Amino acid sequence: MSSTDKPVLEVDELEKRVAVLERKISREKKARNIAENKLEQYSLEIYQTNESLKKALASSTKKQKELEYLGRASSYVGSEMKLNEIIDNVVELTGRFCEADFGFYLVAKKGNIIQEGLNKVWCLNRGWQDNAVLIEVIGKLLPLENTELLNSWNVLDIDYFPSNAGQALKQVCYTNFALAGGKVGWLAILNSHSVVEPDVLSVLNTAREHLLSGISRRLTDLRILKRNLQLQESLEKLENARKQLIQSEKMASLGQLAAGVAHEINNPVAFIRSNMEVLQDYLKDYKLLHEDLKKITYSSKTLSTEVFKEAFEKIDIDYIDEDSVELLQSNIEGLIRVKDIVDNLKSFSHSGSEELTPIYIAECVDAALKVTGNAFKYEHQIDNQVSELNLTVLGNLGQLQQVFVNLFVNAAYAMEAGGELTISHSSSEEKVVIHITDTGQGMDKETVSQLFTPFFTTKPVGVGTGLGLSVSYAILEAHNAQVTVDSEVGVGTTFNLSFPTITQQ
Amino acid sequence: MKGIVFVKFNEFIEEVWGDEFWDELLSEANLASEGVYTTVATYDDEELFTLVGLVVVKKGISAKDAQFAFGKWVFKELYNLAPPGAHDFKDVFEFLHAVQDFIHVEVKKLNPDALLPEFEFLSETSNVLTFKYLSPRKLCYFCEGIIHGLAEHTGQDIKVSQPECEHEAGEQCVIEVEKV
Numbered sequence: 001m002s003s004t005d006k007p008v009l010e011v012d013e014l015e016k017r018v019a020v021l022e023r024k025i026s027r028e029k030k031a032r033n034i035a036e037n038k039l040e041q042y043s044l045e046i047y048q049t050n051e052s053l054k055k056a057l058a059s060s061t062k063k064q065k066e067l068e069y070l071g072r073a074s075s076y077v078g079s080e081m082k083l084n085e086i087i088d089n090v091v092e093l094t095g096r097f098c099e100a101d102f103g104f105y106l107v108a109k110k111g112n113i114i115q116e117g118l119n120k121v122w123c124l125n126r127g128w129q130d131n132a133v134l135i136e137v138i139g140k141l142l143p144l145e146n147t148e149l150l151n152s153w154n155v156l157d158i159d160y161f162p163s164n165a166g167q168a169l170k171q172v173c174y175t176n177f178a179l180a181g182g183k184v185g186w187l188a189i190l191n192s193h194s195v196v197e198p199d200v201l202s203v204l205n206t207a208r209e210h211l212l213s214g215i216s217r218r219l220t221d222l223r224i225l226k227r228n229l230q231l232q233e234s235l236e237k238l239e240n241a242r243k244q245l246i247q248s249e250k251m252a253s254l255g256q257l258a259a260g261v262a263h264e265i266n267n268p269v270a271f272i273r274s275n276m277e278v279l280q281d282y283l284k285d286y287k288l289l290h291e292d293l294k295k296i297t298y299s300s301k302t303l304s305t306e307v308f309k310e311a312f313e314k315i316d317i318d319y320i321d322e323d324s325v326e327l328l329q330s331n332i333e334g335l336i337r338v339k340d341i342v343d344n345l346k347s348f349s350h351s352g353s354e355e356l357t358p359i360y361i362a363e364c365v366d367a368a369l370k371v372t373g374n375a376f377k378y379e380h381q382i383d384n385q386v387s388e389l390n391l392t393v394l395g396n397l398g399q400l401q402q403v404f405v406n407l408f409v410n411a412a413y414a415m416e417a418g419g420e421l422t423i424s425h426s427s428s429e430e431k432v433v434i435h436i437t438d439t440g441q442g443m444d445k446e447t448v449s450q451l452f453t454p455f456f457t458t459k460p461v462g463v464g465t466g467l468g469l470s471v472s473y474a475i476l477e478a479h480n481a482q483v484t485v486d487s488e489v490g491v492g493t494t495f496n497l498s499f500p501t502i503t504q505q
Numbered sequence: 506m507k508g509i510v511f512v513k514f515n516e517f518i519e520e521v522w523g524d525e526f527w528d529e530l531l532s533e534a535n536l537a538s539e540g541v542y543t544t545v546a547t548y549d550d551e552e553l554f555t556l557v558g559l560v561v562v563k564k565g566i567s568a569k570d571a572q573f574a575f576g577k578w579v580f581k582e583l584y585n586l587a588p589p590g591a592h593d594f595k596d597v598f599e600f601l602h603a604v605q606d607f608i609h610v611e612v613k614k615l616n617p618d619a620l621l622p623e624f625e626f627l628s629e630t631s632n633v634l635t636f637k638y639l640s641p642r643k644l645c646y647f648c649e650g651i652i653h654g655l656a657e658h659t660g661q662d663i664k665v666s667q668p669e670c671e672h673e674a675g676e677q678c679v680i681e682v683e684k685v
Binding site for chain 1: 524525528531540541542543544545546615
């Protein structure tokens, strides 16, 4: 390489180097431009994204508010609160949702406000307050006289607002709905500034539908409740009538028994009276003896055994002593019998409670037989096979006694010419069946089929009420007992009373 | 492919063979981008493969060696750009596990459309970790280079091999990393 070539080479190399570096710089510049453009693009995208996020946030906040409003309105409507409380809460909620200044609820009938002493107005900053003036002013603005119900919230711009009614209001948003008794409820919210937007109105209308269905449900519930109360009252009346009927029928059968019972009481009374007369005579004899002995003792100053004996023999004192004891004993027994009869009549006629307690069948049958004893005469035999048994059922002694009395009286009536009454039983694990069998005239099928029909009777007018068996049937039904009848004309009748055993109850 | 890879490849070539060689590559490659690379854009994968192909021809090295060398060099560069949490790892295996669960998650946050390789771990003992390398770009040698760069960073001696490789008639690429 010559010395003159060297600078040429260096120049070539340097030019080449410069060219490489220039291309590099050019690439770097282009890259920077691309990067800067990208950066601007990103910035724009970020800005746009940010804007749309803000919008989305605002929209979702609004939706959330709307949902919250609807959710809370629904929960009020579905709550157990009183109707007025629900409506008050909805007024307040709606007022807050619309950022209204005031809100209230009024009730009108035929265009007139019947607020029933409530002049409360909800105020955004102060809650519920009395404000009769505002209600009156707005009441005039609302189309209260309009009998047609609205089907949505309406908006009304207020042109003139009286200065004495406080803060000037520009808009009233209202709706109405039917209440019971031709009354109409009006809801109103009042604004001094913002205008209720159409999309807010649609949310209000959704909540309104909810509220309306809630109100109508409440009103229906109220009607059902009232009807229920009426039914309950009717039921109570019916129950009382039933009790009275049972008692009347009992008294009526007592009437039928009265003659027999009187005879039953008369017998002991007659022999007690006769015994008393004899005892009166005996007392006279004793008085005579006493007088005689006194005289002799006073005159002779002494009483000899002979004289004493003679005086005693004169009135047959030994016999009197002996007989008096017997007479007194007989009287006591007679009185006990009378007392028994009276006691049984008392327990029978007593209306008593309707409570079911374990009772002895034997006790019940015995008591009924005592009351009806006189209905059966000498030509009747009574075979009481349950008197010694410890059969118990869940029942009401007084009422079951009434049933047995009724059946025994009927049996006696059926066996006018005499016969046998048998009280027997058959028991199983589930039930105790008492059979009351008479050997009377029996009944045909038609009679049997009408046996428990009220006012059906085969007895002559004035003898039976026609209610005995129907009342007995009602009593047995209340005891969860069933009754069947087997009867054959000319042979007799058997009533089978089937009680559930106590363990089955 | 993300622009960062091209920018770093540019830096790598200039560092190893000078900016004139890079200029020469570009003038011969005739690329759509003209080699104007920025980290904020993405470029056609083929541009990288073309450039690597030219390096292979001009310098007489294998494609495997070229990918490997770039991978080993680029680790520290990418590491410096990685999110702060990625700097807490002190062990090669620990880092490889974190690549998928942590680093790629972070990368996706910034570049939702980034196409990232997946690792499917097959086995692990205290000193040997085996995983499948799954990527349609099939840059398994580049991956090996990166693992070596990682080991250099953690100060661990390792041996990386591929018991199976798609470039050598395998069905898949399986990378085995052994601590030595």
